[in-house]
Amino acid sequence: xxxxxxINKDExxxxxxxxxxxxxxxxxxxxxxxxxxxxxxxxxxxxxxxxILSAGLRTILTFQKILMARGGKLVIKNVNDSVMxxxxxxxxxxxxxxxx
Amino acid sequence: MDLHSQFIYDEFxxxxxxFKKVKDIVLGCLSKDIKELGFxxxxxxxxxxxxxSLKGKLAIKGYKYNxxxxxxxxxxxxxxxxYDDEIDKISARVTSEFxxxxxxxxxxxxxxxxxxxxxxxxxxxxxxPKELYFDENHPEINQIRFEIQIKTILQHAWAMxxxxxxxxxxxxxxxxxxxxxxxxxxxxxxxxxxxxxxxNSINDYRRQVRQIVKNGNYADVELNKxxxxxxxxxxxxxxxxxxxxxxxxxxIESASLYAFLKIFKSFxxxxxxxxxDCIKENDSDAYKMAIYFFEGTDLDIMSETTGLLFICYCxxxxxxxxxxxxVEILDTVNGKRKTNERFAxxxxxxGKKMGLVKEA
Numbered sequence: 120x121x122x123x124x125x126i127n128k129d130e131x132x133x134x135x136x137x138x139x140x141x142x143x144x145x146x147x148x149x150x151x152x153x154x155x156x157x158x159x160x161x162x163x164x165x166x167x168x169x170x171i172l173s174a175g176l177r178t179i180l181t182f183q184k185i186l187m188a189r190g191g192k193l194v195i196k197n198v199n200d201s202v203m204x205x206x207x208x209x210x211x212x213x214x215x216x217x218x219x
Numbered sequence: 220m221d222l223h224s225q226f227i228y229d230e231f232x233x234x235x236x237x238f239k240k241v242k243d244i245v246l247g248c249l250s251k252d253i254k255e256l257g258f259x260x261x262x263x264x265x266x267x268x269x270x271x272s273l274k275g276k277l278a279i280k281g282y283k284y285n286x287x288x289x290x291x292x293x294x295x296x297x298x299x300x301x302y303d304d305e306i307d308k309i310s311a312r313v314t315s316e317f318x319x320x321x322x323x324x325x326x327x328x329x330x331x332x333x334x335x336x337x338x339x340x341x342x343x344x345x346x347x348p349k350e351l352y353f354d355e356n357h358p359e360i361n362q363i364r365f366e367i368q369i370k371t372i373l374q375h376a377w378a379m380x381x382x383x384x385x386x387x388x389x390x391x392x393x394x395x396x397x398x399x400x401x402x403x404x405x406x407x408x409x410x411x412x413x414x415x416x417x418x419n420s421i422n423d424y425r426r427q428v429r430q431i432v433k434n435g436n437y438a439d440v441e442l443n444k445x446x447x448x449x450x451x452x453x454x455x456x457x458x459x460x461x462x463x464x465x466x467x468x469x470x471i472e473s474a475s476l477y478a479f480l481k482i483f484k485s486f487x488x489x490x491x492x493x494x495x496d497c498i499k500e501n502d503s504d505a506y507k508m509a510i511y512f513f514e515g516t517d518l519d520i521m522s523e524t525t526g527l528l529f530i531c532y533c534x535x536x537x538x539x540x541x542x543x544x545x546v547e548i549l550d551t552v553n554g555k556r557k558t559n560e561r562f563a564x565x566x567x568x569x570g571k572k573m574g575l576v577k578e579a
Contacts, residue, residue: 173519180472180520200561207562208512210522212553214474219557 121167122150130160136167139175148178155182159191166197171205183215194218220274224281231273231287234359238267241363242294244352245317245345249298249367252312258305261372265296291323291344294365299375302418303411306341306369313367317345320364338378338404340370373407373414437491446491447480455495459502459526463509467519474523478552482531485547486538497534504575505529511569524552536570539577 120137131154135147155161161182165171183193195217198206206212220228231238242265249263268276268290276290284290298309306328313319323344344364354360370378381400384392392400425445432440432449440446450456460471488494508529513521528548535544545563553559570576 172517176518176520198558200558203558204562204565205518207549207553207558208525209518209520210474210524210528211472212549212556213478213522213524213528217553217556 122147126154129158130162131158132162134164138169140172141174144174144178151182155185161186161193162196164196165202168202171202176209176211224277227277227281227284227287228273237357237359238294241360241365242267244347245296245365248316249296256308261299261301263298268293288363291364292366297368300371303371303415309369310341313343316351318348320344339408340368340374343367371411373411377404377407437495440491442483442488442490442494444480450491451476455498456526459498459530460523462506463526464521466510466513470520472520472522476524476527479527482548482551486534498530501530501533504533507573508533508569528552532566533575536575542567
C-alpha cells in the first residue's frame with residue numbers, strides 16, 4: 120500500500136493505493152493521525168485502491184467519528200466498483216459521503 | 220441633563236463593570252437552570268442598559284431616583300420559552316435561586332380580569348444572594364437589583380411589536396389602537412394555549428404508541444416516525460441484523476434507520492402490522508441473500524442498515540419492482556449515485572437465482 124498526503128489549509132487529502140487490509144490499515148491510520156488534529160476535513164482518494172477489507176472499513180469509520188464529533192467531515196472519492204460493492208453490501212454507503 | 224441626572228449617570232459609568240458582572244452571573248445561572256430542567260427555550264439573553272437608553276430614562280423620570288441602584292432594570296435578563304407551562308418551571312427556579320423584591324415584581328398573567336386581555340408576562344426584580352455568589356472585593360454585587368423577564372415566544376413577539384409603536388404604556392396609546400393590540404394579545408393567548416395542548420397531545424400520543432408497540436398490538440398503530448422508532452426499539456430490526464451478522468460473526472455499526480420509513484410507505488404499508496409481516500416474511504430470504512455477499516469474505520463489520528436493506532431488496536423484487544425498485548431503495552438510503560444501478564443489477568441477479576423474481 121502507498122499513501123500520499125497533501126494538506127491544503129483545513130483539508131487533508133490522502134491518496135491510497137494497493138490493498139487496505141489487516142496488514143496495511145494500521146499504517147494508514149497512523150499516517151492520518153499525524154495530521155488529523157490540524158484539519159477539519161479529510162478526503163480519502165481511493166482511485167488506486169484495489170480492494171478493501173474490514174480493517175480498512177474500521178479505519179475509515181474511526182476518522183469519520185473523530186471528524187463528525189467536532190463538526191468536520193470525511194469524504195471518500197474515486198471509489199472503484201469492487202470497493203463500492205463492499206461499501207454497499209455492508210451498508211457503509213448509507214453513512215459515508217462518497218463522491219463520484 | 221440636569222445635575223441630579225448627571226450624578227446618577229456618572230454612577231452608572233463608574234459601576235458599569237459591576238453591572239456587566241451581575242448580568243453574566245444571572246445569565247450563567249439561568250442557562251444552567253434551563254439545562255437542568257431539560258427543555259429547549261427560544262432564547263436566554265441579557266443586557267446592561269445602554270448609556271443612550273439610560274439618558275432617555277433619566278430625562279423623563281430621573282427625579283424619581285436617588286442613585287443608580289434605585290433603578291431596577293439597569294441589568295435585564297430574559298428567558299423566552301416555547302410553551303406557556305415552561306414559564307412556571309423556570310419561575311420556580313428563579314424564585315428559589317434569587318432574592319426576589321416582591322413589591323416590584325409583576326406577574327402580568329394574573330392582573331387581568333376574566334374579560335380582559337393584554338400583555339402576559341412574568342417580571343421579577345431580584346438580587347443575587349450571597350449563597351449564590353459573593354466577592355468580598357465587590358459586595359455591591361449582592362445589592363444590585365436586576366430584572367428577569369420570563370415569557371413565551373408569542374408574548375415576546377407581541378411585546379416587541381407593541382414596543383415598536385413607540386408607546387411605552389397603555390395610557391399613551393390611542394384607544395382604537397389599544398383595542399387592536401389587546402385583541403392581538405387575546406389571539407396570542409389562545410395560540411399559546413393551543414400550542415401547549417398540541418404538545419401535550421403529541422406527548423400523550425407517543426406514550427400510547429410506546430405502550431401499544433410494547434404490547435405487540437401492531438395492527439392498531441399507524442406507521443409513522445414515532446411508531447417506527449418504537450418498533451425499532453422493540454428489537455425486531457436488531458434480530459434481523461444479528462441473524463445476518465451471524466454469517467461472519469460481524470460487528471454491527473449503529474446508523475440511522477429513518478430513511479426506511481419512506482421506503483416502507485412506498486411499499487404501501489399503513490400500519491406496523493404491515494411492516495412486521497413484511498419483516499417476518501422476508502427475514503429468511505434477506506439472510507439467504509446476505510450469504511451471497513458475505514460468505515467467503517473476511518468482512519466482519521456491517522452497518523445497522525444492512526438488515527432492513529436486504530429485507531427491502533427481497534420485498535421489492537417479490538413485488539415485481541425489479542432493478543428500478545432496488546435503485547429507488549439505494550437512492551433513498553444512500554443518496555442518488557450512478558453506482559446504485561450497478562449494485563441494483565447485482566441484487567436483481569441474485570434475486571433471480573433465489574427465485575424471488577417472477578420472469579415475464
